[in-house]
Amino acid sequence: MSLKSSQMPNYQRRKVTDAIMRGLVLFATACAIVPLVLIVGYVVVVGGSALNWEFFTDVYQPPMTVTTMDMIGAAPTGDAPFDPNDPFANLDPEALIGAEAGDEKGANILEAPARGGVFHAIVGTLLVTSLAVLIAMPIGILAGVFLSEFPDNSVAIVVRFACDVLSGAPSIIVGVTAYILVVNATNPNTGQPYGFSGIAGAIALTFLMVPTITRTTEEVLKLVPEATREAALAMGATTWYSTFTVVIPTALSGIVTGVMLAFARGAGETAPLILTVLGSNVLVTGLLQPIAALPLVTYRYTESPFPSENTLAWGSAFVLMMLVLLVNILVRIATRNRLRTH
Amino acid sequence: MTITSLSTGATVEIRNLKPYYGKRLAVRSVNMTIAPNKITAIIGPSGCGKSTVLRCINRMHETILGARVEGQVLLNGENIYASDVDPMLVRRKIGMVFQQPIALRTRSIFENVAIGLRLAGINNKRVLEERVEASLRAAVLWDEVKDKLNQAGTALSGGQQQRLSIARTIAVEPEVILFDEPCSALDPISMLKIEELLLDLRKQYTIVIVTHNMQQAARISDNTAVFMVDTDDGAPTGVLVEYNPTAKIFAQPDDPRTEDYISGQVG
Incomplete structure:
Protein backbone atom coordinates (compact mmCIF):
# COMPACT_ATOMS: atom_id res chain seq x y z
CA MET A 1 0.00 0.00 0.00
CA SER A 2 1.56 3.20 -1.10
CA LEU A 3 0.79 6.65 0.21
CA LYS A 4 1.46 8.18 -3.19
CA SER A 5 -1.85 9.45 -4.47
CA SER A 6 -0.95 8.83 -8.08
CA GLN A 7 -0.86 5.11 -7.46
CA MET A 8 -4.37 4.89 -6.10
CA PRO A 9 -6.97 3.84 -8.64
CA ASN A 10 -9.72 6.41 -9.35
CA TYR A 11 -7.87 9.00 -7.33
CA GLN A 12 -8.19 11.77 -9.91
CA ARG A 13 -11.83 11.00 -10.60
CA ARG A 14 -12.73 11.02 -6.90
CA LYS A 15 -10.88 14.27 -6.36
CA VAL A 16 -12.68 15.96 -9.27
CA THR A 17 -16.07 14.63 -8.15
CA ASP A 18 -15.44 15.99 -4.66
CA ALA A 19 -14.54 19.41 -6.05
CA ILE A 20 -17.61 19.52 -8.30
CA MET A 21 -20.00 18.51 -5.54
CA ARG A 22 -18.45 21.01 -3.18
CA GLY A 23 -18.85 23.71 -5.83
CA LEU A 24 -22.50 22.80 -6.41
CA VAL A 25 -23.30 22.97 -2.71
CA LEU A 26 -21.60 26.35 -2.38
CA PHE A 27 -23.43 27.63 -5.46
CA ALA A 28 -26.81 26.50 -4.13
CA THR A 29 -26.08 28.12 -0.78
CA ALA A 30 -25.17 31.36 -2.50
CA CYS A 31 -28.38 31.22 -4.57
CA ALA A 32 -30.37 30.79 -1.40
CA ILE A 33 -28.70 33.70 0.37
CA VAL A 34 -28.65 36.24 -2.46
CA PRO A 35 -32.40 37.08 -2.39
CA LEU A 36 -32.30 37.41 1.39
CA VAL A 37 -29.35 39.78 1.26
CA LEU A 38 -30.95 41.77 -1.55
CA ILE A 39 -34.27 42.15 0.25
CA VAL A 40 -32.82 43.02 3.62
CA GLY A 41 -30.17 45.25 2.09
CA TYR A 42 -32.61 47.15 -0.09
CA VAL A 43 -35.07 47.68 2.75
CA VAL A 44 -32.29 48.84 5.04
CA VAL A 45 -30.83 51.25 2.47
CA VAL A 46 -34.05 52.70 1.07
CA GLY A 47 -36.20 52.35 4.18
CA GLY A 48 -33.41 53.44 6.51
CA SER A 49 -32.97 56.70 4.63
CA ALA A 50 -36.64 57.51 5.20
CA LEU A 51 -36.17 57.52 8.93
CA ASN A 52 -36.08 60.55 11.11
CA TRP A 53 -37.44 61.32 14.54
CA GLU A 54 -40.77 62.46 13.15
CA PHE A 55 -41.15 59.10 11.41
CA PHE A 56 -41.48 57.36 14.78
CA THR A 57 -43.48 59.98 16.63
CA ASP A 58 -45.86 61.37 14.04
CA VAL A 59 -48.86 59.78 12.39
CA TYR A 60 -49.69 59.80 8.69
CA GLN A 61 -49.60 63.17 6.95
CA PRO A 62 -50.92 63.54 3.41
CA PRO A 63 -48.40 64.83 0.87
CA MET A 64 -50.58 67.88 0.33
CA THR A 65 -53.24 69.70 2.26
CA VAL A 66 -56.26 71.45 0.82
CA THR A 67 -57.26 74.49 2.82
CA THR A 68 -60.43 76.52 2.54
CA ALA A 112 -43.46 66.75 -2.39
CA PRO A 113 -41.11 65.93 0.48
CA ALA A 114 -41.99 62.98 2.72
CA ARG A 115 -43.93 64.03 5.77
CA GLY A 116 -45.44 62.44 8.80
CA GLY A 117 -44.65 59.05 10.24
CA VAL A 118 -45.95 55.63 11.13
CA PHE A 119 -46.40 55.93 14.89
CA HIS A 120 -50.05 54.94 14.49
CA ALA A 121 -49.03 51.81 12.57
CA ILE A 122 -46.35 50.83 15.10
CA VAL A 123 -48.94 51.10 17.86
CA GLY A 124 -51.50 49.19 15.80
CA THR A 125 -49.14 46.37 14.88
CA LEU A 126 -47.94 46.00 18.47
CA LEU A 127 -51.50 45.95 19.80
CA VAL A 128 -52.96 43.53 17.26
CA THR A 129 -49.94 41.19 17.15
CA SER A 130 -49.48 41.16 20.93
CA LEU A 131 -53.13 40.35 21.47
CA ALA A 132 -52.85 37.56 18.91
CA VAL A 133 -49.72 36.17 20.63
CA LEU A 134 -51.47 36.36 24.01
CA ILE A 135 -54.35 34.27 22.66
CA ALA A 136 -52.25 31.90 20.58
CA MET A 137 -49.48 31.24 23.11
CA PRO A 138 -51.44 29.32 25.77
CA ILE A 139 -53.43 27.41 23.14
CA GLY A 140 -50.37 26.56 21.07
CA ILE A 141 -48.08 25.63 23.95
CA LEU A 142 -50.67 23.48 25.70
CA ALA A 143 -51.59 21.76 22.44
CA GLY A 144 -47.88 21.17 21.79
CA VAL A 145 -47.51 19.66 25.26
CA PHE A 146 -50.44 17.39 24.54
CA LEU A 147 -49.00 16.26 21.20
CA SER A 148 -45.58 15.56 22.68
CA GLU A 149 -46.57 13.95 26.00
CA PHE A 150 -49.54 11.96 24.67
CA PRO A 151 -48.40 11.34 21.10
CA ASP A 152 -50.20 8.19 20.08
CA ASN A 153 -53.92 8.68 20.22
CA SER A 154 -56.44 9.50 17.54
CA VAL A 155 -56.99 13.06 18.79
CA ALA A 156 -53.26 13.82 18.64
CA ILE A 157 -52.98 12.44 15.12
CA VAL A 158 -55.89 14.57 13.91
CA VAL A 159 -54.62 17.70 15.67
CA ARG A 160 -51.11 17.22 14.25
CA PHE A 161 -52.49 16.83 10.73
CA ALA A 162 -54.76 19.84 11.12
CA CYS A 163 -51.83 21.94 12.33
CA ASP A 164 -49.72 20.96 9.35
CA VAL A 165 -52.52 21.81 6.94
CA LEU A 166 -53.33 25.09 8.68
CA SER A 167 -49.70 26.22 8.83
CA GLY A 168 -49.53 25.83 5.06
CA ALA A 169 -52.87 27.50 4.37
CA PRO A 170 -52.71 30.72 2.34
CA SER A 171 -53.17 33.60 4.73
CA ILE A 172 -55.81 35.26 2.58
CA ILE A 173 -58.06 32.26 3.26
CA VAL A 174 -57.52 32.72 6.96
CA GLY A 175 -58.42 36.37 6.45
CA VAL A 176 -61.64 35.48 4.65
CA THR A 177 -62.50 33.05 7.43
CA ALA A 178 -62.00 35.70 10.09
CA TYR A 179 -63.93 38.18 7.95
CA ILE A 180 -66.94 35.88 7.83
CA LEU A 181 -66.72 34.68 11.43
CA VAL A 182 -66.01 38.02 13.09
CA VAL A 183 -66.25 41.08 10.84
CA ASN A 184 -69.40 40.00 9.08
CA ALA A 185 -71.06 38.40 12.09
CA THR A 186 -74.13 40.19 13.35
CA ASN A 187 -73.91 41.93 16.66
CA PRO A 188 -77.08 40.82 18.49
CA ASN A 189 -77.31 44.14 20.34
CA THR A 190 -77.38 46.37 17.30
CA GLY A 191 -78.42 44.02 14.52
CA GLN A 192 -75.45 45.30 12.53
CA PRO A 193 -72.25 43.42 11.61
CA TYR A 194 -69.42 43.88 14.10
CA GLY A 195 -67.35 45.44 11.35
CA PHE A 196 -63.61 45.85 10.97
CA SER A 197 -61.69 45.88 14.23
CA GLY A 198 -58.34 45.21 15.81
CA ILE A 199 -59.79 42.21 17.61
CA ALA A 200 -60.89 40.65 14.32
CA GLY A 201 -57.32 41.05 13.07
CA ALA A 202 -55.91 39.51 16.24
CA ILE A 203 -58.22 36.51 15.83
CA ALA A 204 -57.14 36.05 12.21
CA LEU A 205 -53.48 36.18 13.25
CA THR A 206 -54.20 33.71 16.05
CA PHE A 207 -55.34 31.18 13.42
CA LEU A 208 -51.96 31.56 11.76
CA MET A 209 -49.89 31.49 14.94
CA VAL A 210 -51.39 28.52 16.76
CA PRO A 211 -50.12 25.83 14.33
CA THR A 212 -46.60 27.27 14.35
CA ILE A 213 -46.44 27.42 18.13
CA THR A 214 -48.04 23.99 18.52
CA ARG A 215 -45.69 22.17 16.18
CA THR A 216 -42.53 23.94 17.39
CA THR A 217 -43.44 23.23 21.00
CA GLU A 218 -44.09 19.59 20.19
CA GLU A 219 -40.79 19.21 18.36
CA VAL A 220 -38.65 20.83 21.06
CA LEU A 221 -40.39 18.92 23.86
CA LYS A 222 -39.62 15.69 22.01
CA LEU A 223 -35.95 16.65 22.14
CA VAL A 224 -35.97 16.62 25.94
CA PRO A 225 -34.38 13.27 26.83
CA GLU A 226 -36.81 10.59 27.94
CA ALA A 227 -34.43 9.98 30.87
CA THR A 228 -35.26 13.44 32.24
CA ARG A 229 -38.97 12.65 32.29
CA GLU A 230 -38.29 9.25 33.86
CA ALA A 231 -36.16 10.84 36.57
CA ALA A 232 -39.01 13.17 37.46
CA LEU A 233 -41.52 10.32 37.48
CA ALA A 234 -39.17 8.18 39.57
CA MET A 235 -39.17 10.90 42.22
CA GLY A 236 -42.89 10.48 42.51
CA ALA A 237 -43.86 13.39 40.29
CA THR A 238 -47.11 13.38 38.38
CA THR A 239 -46.97 13.81 34.60
CA TRP A 240 -48.26 17.33 35.11
CA TYR A 241 -45.52 18.26 37.58
CA SER A 242 -42.85 16.64 35.48
CA THR A 243 -44.01 18.47 32.36
CA PHE A 244 -44.31 21.92 33.87
CA THR A 245 -41.34 22.01 36.23
CA VAL A 246 -38.86 19.82 34.40
CA VAL A 247 -39.67 19.28 30.73
CA ILE A 248 -40.94 22.74 29.71
CA PRO A 249 -38.16 24.71 31.48
CA THR A 250 -35.59 22.48 29.82
CA ALA A 251 -37.09 23.20 26.40
CA LEU A 252 -37.97 26.83 27.12
CA SER A 253 -35.60 28.43 24.63
CA GLY A 254 -37.04 26.28 21.85
CA ILE A 255 -40.60 27.13 22.83
CA VAL A 256 -39.69 30.83 22.89
CA THR A 257 -38.27 30.44 19.39
CA GLY A 258 -41.60 29.03 18.26
CA VAL A 259 -43.51 31.92 19.79
CA MET A 260 -41.11 34.42 18.21
CA LEU A 261 -41.52 32.79 14.81
CA ALA A 262 -45.26 33.09 15.24
CA PHE A 263 -44.93 36.73 16.32
CA ALA A 264 -42.75 37.52 13.32
CA ARG A 265 -45.17 35.80 10.98
CA GLY A 266 -48.16 37.57 12.52
CA ALA A 267 -46.49 40.98 12.47
CA GLY A 268 -45.68 40.62 8.78
CA GLU A 269 -49.02 39.30 7.58
CA THR A 270 -50.91 41.65 5.28
CA ALA A 271 -53.70 39.76 3.57
CA PRO A 272 -55.67 38.77 6.68
CA LEU A 273 -55.35 42.31 8.05
CA ILE A 274 -56.81 43.91 4.91
CA LEU A 275 -59.94 41.88 5.52
CA THR A 276 -60.12 42.37 9.27
CA VAL A 277 -58.50 45.54 10.67
CA LEU A 278 -58.79 47.50 7.43
CA GLY A 279 -56.18 50.10 8.38
CA SER A 280 -56.31 53.67 9.53
CA ASN A 281 -54.42 56.89 8.98
CA VAL A 282 -54.89 58.17 12.49
CA LEU A 283 -53.76 56.94 15.86
CA VAL A 284 -56.28 54.41 17.19
CA THR A 285 -55.75 52.51 20.40
CA GLY A 286 -59.16 50.90 20.75
CA LEU A 287 -59.20 47.34 19.48
CA LEU A 288 -62.88 47.58 18.58
CA GLN A 289 -62.27 49.95 15.67
CA PRO A 290 -60.36 49.72 12.41
CA ILE A 291 -56.72 50.16 13.32
CA ALA A 292 -53.46 50.80 11.49
CA ALA A 293 -50.71 48.24 10.99
CA LEU A 294 -47.22 48.47 9.52
CA PRO A 295 -47.71 45.91 6.72
CA LEU A 296 -50.91 47.71 5.72
CA VAL A 297 -49.02 51.00 5.46
CA THR A 298 -46.42 49.29 3.31
CA TYR A 299 -49.07 47.68 1.13
CA ARG A 300 -51.19 50.80 0.69
CA TYR A 301 -48.46 53.35 0.06
CA THR A 302 -46.29 51.22 -2.16
CA GLU A 303 -49.07 51.64 -4.71
CA SER A 304 -49.42 55.35 -4.11
CA PRO A 305 -48.56 57.74 -6.99
CA PHE A 306 -46.87 60.13 -4.54
CA PRO A 307 -43.17 59.47 -4.00
CA SER A 308 -43.51 60.86 -0.51
CA GLU A 309 -45.94 58.10 0.37
CA ASN A 310 -43.70 55.49 -1.28
CA THR A 311 -41.01 56.62 1.12
CA LEU A 312 -43.46 56.03 3.95
CA ALA A 313 -43.98 52.47 2.67
CA TRP A 314 -40.26 51.74 2.59
CA GLY A 315 -39.77 53.24 5.99
CA SER A 316 -42.56 51.18 7.50
CA ALA A 317 -41.12 48.00 5.96
CA PHE A 318 -37.83 48.82 7.62
CA VAL A 319 -39.49 49.60 10.96
CA LEU A 320 -41.42 46.33 10.78
CA MET A 321 -38.21 44.37 10.28
CA MET A 322 -36.50 46.17 13.13
CA LEU A 323 -39.54 45.74 15.38
CA VAL A 324 -39.53 41.97 14.91
CA LEU A 325 -35.78 41.91 15.53
CA LEU A 326 -36.07 44.05 18.65
CA VAL A 327 -38.89 42.00 20.16
CA ASN A 328 -36.89 38.87 19.40
CA ILE A 329 -33.81 40.16 21.20
CA LEU A 330 -35.79 41.43 24.19
CA VAL A 331 -37.62 38.14 24.66
CA ARG A 332 -34.36 36.20 24.40
CA ILE A 333 -32.79 38.36 27.08
CA ALA A 334 -35.84 37.96 29.28
CA THR A 335 -35.94 34.17 29.03
CA ARG A 336 -32.25 33.30 28.95
CA ASN A 337 -30.80 30.86 31.43
CA ARG A 338 -29.25 32.94 34.17
CA LEU A 339 -27.35 30.10 35.76
CA ARG A 340 -23.63 29.91 35.31
CA THR A 341 -22.43 26.67 33.83
CA HIS A 342 -18.72 27.16 34.44
CA MET B 1 -28.03 14.50 60.29
CA THR B 2 -31.73 14.36 60.92
CA ILE B 3 -32.38 13.00 57.49
CA THR B 4 -30.30 9.86 57.91
CA SER B 5 -31.70 8.91 61.26
CA LEU B 6 -35.26 9.08 59.94
CA SER B 7 -35.04 6.52 57.19
CA THR B 8 -34.15 2.87 57.45
CA GLY B 9 -34.07 0.20 54.84
CA ALA B 10 -37.12 -1.87 54.09
CA THR B 11 -37.60 -5.45 52.98
CA VAL B 12 -38.76 -5.97 49.41
CA GLU B 13 -40.35 -9.26 48.45
CA ILE B 14 -40.90 -10.02 44.80
CA ARG B 15 -43.58 -12.68 44.31
CA ASN B 16 -44.39 -14.33 40.98
CA LEU B 17 -43.51 -11.13 39.19
CA LYS B 18 -44.09 -11.31 35.44
CA PRO B 19 -43.36 -8.11 33.49
CA TYR B 20 -44.88 -7.85 30.02
CA TYR B 21 -44.25 -5.58 27.06
CA GLY B 22 -47.62 -5.71 25.35
CA LYS B 23 -48.31 -9.42 24.92
CA ARG B 24 -44.68 -10.46 25.20
CA LEU B 25 -43.52 -11.84 28.52
CA ALA B 26 -40.20 -10.11 29.27
CA VAL B 27 -39.07 -12.14 32.27
CA ARG B 28 -40.39 -15.45 33.61
CA SER B 29 -41.90 -15.45 37.05
CA VAL B 30 -39.42 -13.89 39.49
CA ASN B 31 -39.36 -14.68 43.20
CA MET B 32 -36.79 -13.07 45.43
CA THR B 33 -36.60 -11.42 48.83
CA ILE B 34 -34.37 -8.37 49.04
CA ALA B 35 -32.93 -7.99 52.51
CA PRO B 36 -33.00 -4.62 54.29
CA ASN B 37 -29.78 -2.60 54.59
CA LYS B 38 -27.99 -4.81 52.12
CA ILE B 39 -26.79 -4.22 48.59
CA THR B 40 -28.43 -6.61 46.17
CA ALA B 41 -26.85 -6.78 42.74
CA ILE B 42 -28.67 -7.90 39.61
CA ILE B 43 -26.33 -9.11 36.89
CA GLY B 44 -26.74 -10.84 33.56
CA PRO B 45 -26.16 -10.43 29.85
CA SER B 46 -27.85 -7.74 27.74
CA GLY B 47 -31.54 -8.30 27.15
CA CYS B 48 -32.04 -10.63 30.13
CA GLY B 49 -34.56 -8.26 31.70
CA LYS B 50 -32.56 -7.12 34.70
CA SER B 51 -33.47 -3.45 34.23
CA THR B 52 -37.08 -4.47 33.59
CA VAL B 53 -37.26 -6.29 36.92
CA LEU B 54 -35.62 -3.34 38.68
CA ARG B 55 -38.15 -0.94 37.16
CA CYS B 56 -40.98 -3.15 38.38
CA ILE B 57 -39.86 -2.58 41.97
CA ASN B 58 -40.96 1.07 41.93
CA ARG B 59 -43.62 0.80 39.24
CA MET B 60 -41.56 2.59 36.60
CA HIS B 61 -42.06 -0.33 34.23
CA GLU B 62 -45.67 0.63 33.57
CA THR B 63 -44.71 4.14 32.41
CA ILE B 64 -43.63 2.59 29.11
CA LEU B 65 -46.45 2.45 26.59
CA GLY B 66 -48.06 -1.01 26.61
CA ALA B 67 -45.99 -2.34 29.49
CA ARG B 68 -47.73 -4.12 32.37
CA VAL B 69 -46.99 -6.37 35.29
CA GLU B 70 -48.46 -9.49 36.86
CA GLY B 71 -47.63 -10.65 40.36
CA GLN B 72 -46.75 -8.80 43.52
CA VAL B 73 -44.01 -6.69 44.99
CA LEU B 74 -44.27 -6.29 48.75
CA LEU B 75 -42.64 -3.34 50.48
CA ASN B 76 -42.48 -4.23 54.19
CA GLY B 77 -45.34 -6.65 53.57
CA GLU B 78 -47.52 -4.16 51.65
CA ASN B 79 -48.27 -4.94 48.01
CA ILE B 80 -47.28 -1.95 45.88
CA TYR B 81 -49.39 -3.30 43.03
CA ALA B 82 -52.61 -3.32 45.11
CA SER B 83 -55.37 -1.48 43.27
CA ASP B 84 -55.64 1.33 45.83
CA VAL B 85 -51.92 2.13 45.82
CA ASP B 86 -50.81 5.34 44.06
CA PRO B 87 -47.64 4.69 42.03
CA MET B 88 -46.50 8.27 42.78
CA LEU B 89 -46.34 7.44 46.50
CA VAL B 90 -44.57 4.14 45.80
CA ARG B 91 -41.87 6.03 43.90
CA ARG B 92 -41.29 8.37 46.82
CA LYS B 93 -40.66 5.38 49.09
CA ILE B 94 -38.58 3.57 46.48
CA GLY B 95 -36.23 5.97 44.73
CA MET B 96 -34.35 5.34 41.54
CA VAL B 97 -31.03 6.50 40.07
CA PHE B 98 -30.47 6.03 36.35
CA GLN B 99 -27.57 5.21 34.09
CA GLN B 100 -27.37 8.75 32.71
CA PRO B 101 -26.91 11.34 35.46
CA ILE B 102 -29.84 13.76 35.37
CA ALA B 103 -28.77 17.32 36.11
CA LEU B 104 -31.20 20.02 35.04
CA ARG B 105 -29.53 22.78 33.07
CA THR B 106 -32.19 25.30 33.95
CA ARG B 107 -31.96 24.74 37.70
CA SER B 108 -29.20 25.52 40.13
CA ILE B 109 -27.36 22.76 41.96
CA PHE B 110 -29.42 23.62 45.03
CA GLU B 111 -32.70 23.44 43.13
CA ASN B 112 -31.65 20.22 41.42
CA VAL B 113 -31.78 18.59 44.85
CA ALA B 114 -34.65 20.64 46.26
CA ILE B 115 -36.98 19.77 43.39
CA GLY B 116 -37.99 16.49 44.99
CA LEU B 117 -38.69 18.21 48.29
CA ARG B 118 -40.74 20.92 46.62
CA LEU B 119 -42.64 18.14 44.92
CA ALA B 120 -43.42 16.70 48.34
CA GLY B 121 -44.88 20.09 49.30
CA ILE B 122 -41.93 21.40 51.32
CA ASN B 123 -41.36 25.07 50.52
CA ASN B 124 -40.02 26.42 53.80
CA LYS B 125 -36.65 27.91 52.94
CA ARG B 126 -34.89 26.83 56.13
CA VAL B 127 -36.14 23.25 55.92
CA LEU B 128 -35.11 23.11 52.28
CA GLU B 129 -31.63 24.40 53.04
CA GLU B 130 -31.16 21.92 55.86
CA ARG B 131 -32.29 18.93 53.89
CA VAL B 132 -30.47 19.85 50.70
CA GLU B 133 -27.26 20.18 52.68
CA ALA B 134 -27.87 16.91 54.49
CA SER B 135 -28.58 15.10 51.22
CA LEU B 136 -25.52 16.56 49.51
CA ARG B 137 -23.41 15.53 52.51
CA ALA B 138 -24.89 12.04 52.43
CA ALA B 139 -24.04 11.86 48.72
CA VAL B 140 -20.47 13.04 49.56
CA LEU B 141 -20.85 16.01 47.26
CA TRP B 142 -21.27 18.85 49.74
CA ASP B 143 -17.61 19.84 49.99
CA GLU B 144 -17.30 20.05 46.23
CA VAL B 145 -20.41 22.16 45.59
CA LYS B 146 -21.04 24.18 48.76
CA ASP B 147 -19.52 27.31 47.19
CA LYS B 148 -21.39 27.08 43.91
CA LEU B 149 -24.90 26.05 44.88
CA ASN B 150 -26.30 28.71 42.55
CA GLN B 151 -24.60 27.44 39.42
CA ALA B 152 -26.41 25.32 36.89
CA GLY B 153 -26.64 21.59 37.57
CA THR B 154 -24.75 20.94 34.36
CA ALA B 155 -21.72 22.84 35.69
CA LEU B 156 -20.69 19.60 37.41
CA SER B 157 -18.70 16.71 35.98
CA GLY B 158 -20.42 13.43 35.06
CA GLY B 159 -19.46 11.74 38.31
CA GLN B 160 -20.58 14.76 40.33
CA GLN B 161 -23.85 14.87 38.41
CA GLN B 162 -24.46 11.24 39.28
CA ARG B 163 -23.87 11.99 42.98
CA LEU B 164 -26.19 14.98 42.55
CA SER B 165 -28.83 12.59 41.21
CA ILE B 166 -28.27 10.38 44.25
CA ALA B 167 -28.59 13.39 46.57
CA ARG B 168 -31.88 14.29 44.91
CA THR B 169 -33.13 10.75 45.45
CA ILE B 170 -31.99 10.70 49.08
CA ALA B 171 -33.59 14.08 49.81
CA VAL B 172 -37.13 12.71 49.71
CA GLU B 173 -36.18 10.06 52.30
CA PRO B 174 -36.95 6.82 50.49
CA GLU B 175 -36.57 3.42 52.12
CA VAL B 176 -35.22 1.63 49.09
CA ILE B 177 -32.96 3.04 46.35
CA LEU B 178 -32.76 1.35 42.97
CA PHE B 179 -29.66 1.94 40.84
CA ASP B 180 -29.89 1.17 37.12
CA GLU B 181 -26.27 0.80 35.97
CA PRO B 182 -25.26 3.98 37.80
CA CYS B 183 -21.61 3.79 36.81
CA SER B 184 -21.67 2.75 33.18
CA ALA B 185 -21.49 6.35 31.96
CA LEU B 186 -18.68 7.26 34.38
CA ASP B 187 -14.89 7.05 34.45
CA PRO B 188 -13.22 4.54 36.85
CA ILE B 189 -12.41 7.12 39.52
CA SER B 190 -15.96 8.45 39.63
CA MET B 191 -17.14 4.84 39.67
CA LEU B 192 -15.08 4.05 42.77
CA LYS B 193 -16.49 7.15 44.50
CA ILE B 194 -20.04 6.00 43.74
CA GLU B 195 -19.22 2.51 45.00
CA GLU B 196 -17.88 3.89 48.30
CA LEU B 197 -21.01 5.98 48.55
CA LEU B 198 -23.23 2.92 48.01
CA LEU B 199 -21.45 1.00 50.78
CA ASP B 200 -22.03 4.01 53.01
CA LEU B 201 -25.70 4.39 52.04
CA ARG B 202 -26.33 0.73 52.82
CA LYS B 203 -26.48 1.63 56.53
CA GLN B 204 -29.70 3.59 55.99
CA TYR B 205 -31.25 2.20 52.85
CA THR B 206 -31.99 -1.04 51.10
CA ILE B 207 -30.08 -0.91 47.83
CA VAL B 208 -30.68 -2.77 44.59
CA ILE B 209 -28.20 -2.24 41.79
CA VAL B 210 -28.29 -3.45 38.21
CA THR B 211 -24.83 -3.67 36.77
CA HIS B 212 -23.05 -4.97 33.69
CA ASN B 213 -19.84 -5.05 35.65
CA MET B 214 -19.37 -8.37 37.47
CA GLN B 215 -16.37 -7.07 39.40
CA GLN B 216 -18.55 -4.26 40.69
CA ALA B 217 -21.17 -6.73 41.88
CA ALA B 218 -18.44 -8.80 43.54
CA ARG B 219 -16.91 -5.73 45.21
CA ILE B 220 -19.94 -4.12 46.76
CA SER B 221 -22.96 -6.42 46.89
CA ASP B 222 -24.10 -8.72 49.65
CA ASN B 223 -26.46 -10.77 47.52
CA THR B 224 -26.50 -11.29 43.78
CA ALA B 225 -29.26 -12.31 41.42
CA VAL B 226 -28.19 -13.70 38.06
CA PHE B 227 -30.56 -13.36 35.10
CA MET B 228 -30.06 -15.09 31.76
CA VAL B 229 -31.77 -15.00 28.39
CA ASP B 230 -33.77 -18.12 27.60
CA THR B 231 -34.85 -18.84 24.03
CA ASP B 232 -36.40 -22.30 24.64
CA ASP B 233 -39.89 -21.30 23.50
CA GLY B 234 -38.90 -19.15 20.54
CA ALA B 235 -38.94 -15.59 21.85
CA PRO B 236 -36.04 -14.57 24.07
CA THR B 237 -37.27 -14.31 27.63
CA GLY B 238 -35.39 -13.33 30.76
CA VAL B 239 -35.16 -15.83 33.57
CA LEU B 240 -33.78 -15.65 37.09
CA VAL B 241 -31.31 -18.53 37.27
CA GLU B 242 -29.80 -17.99 40.69
CA TYR B 243 -30.14 -15.75 43.72
CA ASN B 244 -27.58 -16.29 46.44
CA PRO B 245 -25.09 -14.45 48.63
CA THR B 246 -22.51 -12.82 46.42
CA ALA B 247 -19.62 -14.78 47.95
CA LYS B 248 -21.32 -18.02 47.00
CA ILE B 249 -22.23 -16.85 43.48
CA PHE B 250 -18.64 -16.04 42.68
CA ALA B 251 -17.10 -19.04 44.48
CA GLN B 252 -19.39 -22.03 44.00
CA PRO B 253 -22.61 -21.14 42.20
CA ASP B 254 -25.52 -23.59 42.32
CA ASP B 255 -26.41 -23.21 38.67
CA PRO B 256 -23.97 -24.19 35.90
CA ARG B 257 -25.27 -21.28 33.78
CA THR B 258 -24.10 -18.87 36.47
CA GLU B 259 -20.67 -20.42 36.39
CA ASP B 260 -20.52 -20.11 32.60
CA TYR B 261 -21.53 -16.47 32.80
CA ILE B 262 -19.13 -15.59 35.61
CA SER B 263 -16.24 -17.29 33.84
CA GLY B 264 -17.04 -15.37 30.67
CA GLN B 265 -18.42 -18.18 28.54
CA VAL B 266 -21.89 -16.61 28.10
CA GLY B 267 -23.07 -13.08 27.47
Missing part, protein backbone atom coordinates in the same frame (compact mmCIF):
# COMPACT_ATOMS: atom_id res chain seq x y z
CA MET A 69 -58.39 79.32 1.09
CA ASP A 70 -57.28 77.01 -1.71
CA MET A 71 -60.87 76.23 -2.53
CA ILE A 72 -62.47 79.60 -2.38
CA GLY A 73 -60.28 81.26 -4.58
CA ALA A 74 -56.99 83.00 -4.41
CA ALA A 75 -56.44 80.84 -7.39
CA PRO A 76 -55.13 81.83 -10.82
CA THR A 77 -58.38 80.68 -12.47
CA GLY A 78 -59.82 84.04 -11.56
CA ASP A 79 -62.10 85.30 -8.87
CA ALA A 80 -64.90 82.89 -9.53
CA PRO A 81 -67.35 82.60 -6.63
CA PHE A 82 -67.12 79.59 -4.37
CA ASP A 83 -69.61 76.94 -5.46
CA PRO A 84 -70.67 74.59 -2.63
CA ASN A 85 -71.73 71.97 -5.18
CA ASP A 86 -68.29 71.89 -6.76
CA PRO A 87 -65.90 72.96 -4.04
CA PHE A 88 -62.78 72.06 -6.02
CA ALA A 89 -63.65 74.10 -9.10
CA ASN A 90 -61.23 76.85 -8.25
CA LEU A 91 -58.49 74.50 -7.12
CA ASP A 92 -55.06 74.77 -8.66
CA PRO A 93 -53.27 71.44 -8.02
CA GLU A 94 -49.96 73.11 -8.66
CA ALA A 95 -50.43 75.30 -5.64
CA LEU A 96 -51.10 72.66 -3.07
CA ILE A 97 -47.67 71.52 -1.97
CA GLY A 98 -46.82 72.06 1.63
CA ALA A 99 -49.27 72.03 4.46
CA GLU A 100 -47.41 74.19 6.90
CA ALA A 101 -47.41 77.93 6.57
CA GLY A 102 -44.30 79.07 4.82
CA ASP A 103 -43.94 75.94 2.71
CA GLU A 104 -43.08 76.62 -0.85
CA LYS A 105 -46.15 76.70 -3.02
CA GLY A 106 -46.29 75.86 -6.65
CA ALA A 107 -43.74 73.07 -6.72
CA ASN A 108 -44.48 69.82 -8.54
CA ILE A 109 -46.75 67.67 -6.40
CA LEU A 110 -44.78 64.59 -7.32
CA GLU A 111 -41.73 66.13 -5.70
